[in-house]
Amino acid sequence: MQPNSTNNTDLSFSSLSLNEHLLAALNKLGFDQPTPVQLQTIPPALAHQDLLVSAETGSGKTAAFLLPALHHLLTIPATHGGTRALVLAPTRELARQIFQQCRQLCEFSDLQTGLVTGGDDFRQQQKTIRNNPDIVIATPGRLLELLEQEVSNLDELEILILDEADRMLDMGFSEEVLAIVEHCNSQRQTLLLSATLVHQGIKKMSERVLTKPEVIALNSRHDEHSHIEQQIVLADDHEHKQKLLAWLLLNETYDKALVFTNTKIQADSLRGPLRGQKLRVGVLHGDMDQKERNRVMALYGQGEINILIATDVAARGLDVKGINLVINFDIPRTGIDYIHRIGRTGRADALGLAIALVKSTEWNLMAGIERFLKQKFKRRTIKEMEGKYKGPKKLKASGKAAGSKNRKEAKKEAVKKTKMRHRDKKNIGKRRVPSNKPATEQAGSE
Numbered sequence: 111m112q113p114n115s116t117n118n119t120d121l122s123f124s125s126l127s128l129n130e131h132l133l134a135a136l137n138k139l140g141f142d143q144p145t146p147v148q149l150q151t152i153p154p155a156l157a158h159q160d161l162l163v164s165a166e167t168g169s170g171k172t173a174a175f176l177l178p179a180l181h182h183l184l185t186i187p188a189t190h191g192g193t194r195a196l197v198l199a200p201t202r203e204l205a206r207q208i209f210q211q212c213r214q215l216c217e218f219s220d221l222q223t224g225l226v227t228g229g230d231d232f233r234q235q236q237k238t239i240r241n242n243p244d245i246v247i248a249t250p251g252r253l254l255e256l257l258e259q260e261v262s263n264l265d266e267l268e269i270l271i272l273d274e275a276d277r278m279l280d281m282g283f284s285e286e287v288l289a290i291v292e293h294c295n296s297q298r299q300t301l302l303l304s305a306t307l308v309h310q311g312i313k314k315m316s317e318r319v320l321t322k323p324e325v326i327a328l329n330s331r332h333d334e335h336s337h338i339e340q341q342i343v344l345a346d347d348h349e350h351k352q353k354l355l356a357w358l359l360l361n362e363t364y365d366k367a368l369v370f371t372n373t374k375i376q377a378d379s380l381r382g383p384l385r386g387q388k389l390r391v392g393v394l395h396g397d398m399d400q401k402e403r404n405r406v407m408a409l410y411g412q413g414e415i416n417i418l419i420a421t422d423v424a425a426r427g428l429d430v431k432g433i434n435l436v437i438n439f440d441i442p443r444t445g446i447d448y449i450h451r452i453g454r455t456g457r458a459d460a461l462g463l464a465i466a467l468v469k470s471t472e473w474n475l476m477a478g479i480e481r482f483l484k485q486k487f488k489r490r491t492i493k494e495m496e497g498k499y500k501g502p503k504k505l506k507a508s509g510k511a512a513g514s515k516n517r518k519e520a521k522k523e524a525v526k527k528t529k530m531r532h533r534d535k536k537n538i539g540k541r542r543v544p545s546n547k548p549a550t551e552q553a554g555s556e
């Protein structure tokens with residue numbers, strides 16, 4: 111974890127006046143000092159403020175929202191028998207991780223924690239929620255189903271936390287989240303966390319769910335990830351990428367590697383060739399059932415496999431210790447996705463390496479990401495695998511290939527070319543006829 115650089119003299123958790131049961135759990139976890147996001151979020155959250163926080167995965171944000179929520183549950187006696195705090199997260203994996211951290215933080219208290227996610231047994235979850243655990247961690251779809259069946263209600267909810275809200279919006283959960291908020295006690299405290307506050311939907315969502323929030327903006331994109339070395343390796347084509355990938359996985363030094371593809375099919379297709387190289391590989395994507403996903407995650411967590419090929423959705427929020435190499439086999443479609451992907455490495459105090467394999471058709475996408483992050487990634491050549499592609503001949507000021515057209519221009523160009531081809535075909539016919547005849551006659555003679 112990044113050391114704290116504020117001038118505060120006492121940087122311990124006890125200076126934040128947290129409940130002793132929580133301090134004992136922090137001690138056991140070995141969390142000596144609050145991270146910047148924890149230091150900034152915990153005091154206003156303890157004062158029961160609504161908060162809008164921009165924080166990345168890897169910054170310690172989970173404890174930043176769990177600690178004040180748990181402190182509240184431990185110090186303010188319950189006045190009702192219902193669930194008192196709810197955390198919503200975009201993916202099952204992230205929800206599970208929050209749940210695990212919550213259980214660790216609750217180890218020295220008797221607070222009850224419940225996990226409600228899609229893919230797990232519905233009846234079991236009905237039972238879980240009927241028991242009204244003090245704090246519930248959930249993905250929106252499944253929780254809404256349970257609320258609509260009136261298995262439980264959130265009438266008495268005291269704290270609502272929306273984690274990775276930008277991602278929930280990107281994944282199309284906006285309506286579910288708002289419907290859940292409708293079920294919640296309007297007197298609650300709400301914390302909304304997002305990787306970025308510059309997101310179209312976040313402003314709207316925060317207006318709907320927060321009351322006079324304090325804004326805590328910790329990230330300025332370009333000084334983030336300074337502990338992750340970012341490299342670009344150019345590739346000729348798909349086959350070349352596969353060779354580069356295998357070479358990197360066989361030759362780089364790492365504990366665990368995470369390989370990102372843009373599609374599930376691509377993720378599946380890489381497994382065989384890598385296993386053929388005797389690499390210990392697993393795959394994680396949204397088409398796999400929950401049991402299989404849990405199994406792969408457990409194998410990866412324990413180090414039985416040390417390479418995971420994943421799509422964005424499946425790997426969102428993934429917090430596995432020891433990932434020090436991230437390879438973008440496909441270039442992600444947005445800068446935000448790129449941030450999330452590389453954020454899987456360099457977590458806590460560790461250093462990380464992120465390598466992007468870029469073919470010519472992806473150059474502009476990569477250049478756009480560099481521009482978005484205000485960073486220039488290191489170009490790396492792998493001698494043993496060097497290809498022909500060396501990048502565009504000329505670059506625009508934006509870093510994109512000069513002469514490369516945007517889609518509209520490219521379409522216009524294609525239409526023009528087709529027309530020209532038609533015209534040429536006609537003219538070829540005409541040219542075959544002796545040229546001493548008039549044009550009209552030529553056409554008729556065909």
Ligand code: AMP
Nearest residue numbers: 111141143144145167168169170171172
């Ligand atoms: P998060 O951003 O919540 O996903 O946390 C990233 C990692 O940092 C997790 O593995 C946490 O267990 C760890 N962590 C969170 N807070 C601290 C802390 N204060 N000191 C050391 N590690 C921490």
